[in-house]
Amino acid sequence: MSLNTLPADARPREKLLARGPASLSDPELLALLLRTGTPGRGVLQMAQEVLDSFGGIAGLLHTTADDLKRINGLRGPAKRAQLVAVLELARRALTQQLKEREVFSSPGAVKQYLQLHLAEKGHEVFAVLFLDAQNRLIAMEELFRGTLTQTSVYPREVVMRALHHHAASVVLSHNHPSGTVQPSRADEALTQTLKAALALVDVRVLDHVIVTRGDSLSMAEKGLL
Known part of the structure; x- marks a missing residue:
């Protein structure tokens, strides 16, 4: 019919x-x-x-x-x-929005954008949003892939990609295929390691967003940065 x-x-x-x-x-x-x-x-x-x-x-x-x-x-x-x-x-509409305006003028759009890209992947993916001095999106890259529970993230590679994009700041993100949006202690430790590594080249970590299907968590909003 x-x-x-x-x-x-x-x-x-x-x-x-x-x-x-x-x-x-x-x-x-x-x-x-x-x-x-x-x-x-x-x-x-x-x-x-x-x-x-x-x-x-x-x-x-x-x-x-x-x-x-x-x-x-x-x-x-x-x-x-x-x-x-x-x-x-x-996806493209959200990308355009984030490239044209300051990312944190619309934090909901950032979470939607990351969910569209990462939430449904069956393996863990670590991605980085590279931002300019006005906090507008330059590029997003999926840098590391892992198993359902663990991803090996190399700070040196993150630093190199930030320098390549001439980024002033970054938003880190990864998915939890398990469905649990809460950050683990390993997530918190990794965030601090990357924050310290990027600070050496004057790049700020503005947030680390964890996404699952239908949910997301900002570590900055939770005071974990």
């Missing part, structure tokens, strides 16, 4: 144009992208199944094209490509 077969007052597209996007439910918004369902399953039902499978909109934003293959109706490339493109647009 496609959107065109729904009653006029129940069609998401017409509802959006008449009342605005905020009037649509999550399944209705997703149905606009999917456009058609499968035999015996309407597009709104399919949209709800997709959301249920990935834990809602937040979970869907972290999926990959391969993840989407497990949904009947998304095994072909067209719809999967469309959904993944929306995710990439969200």
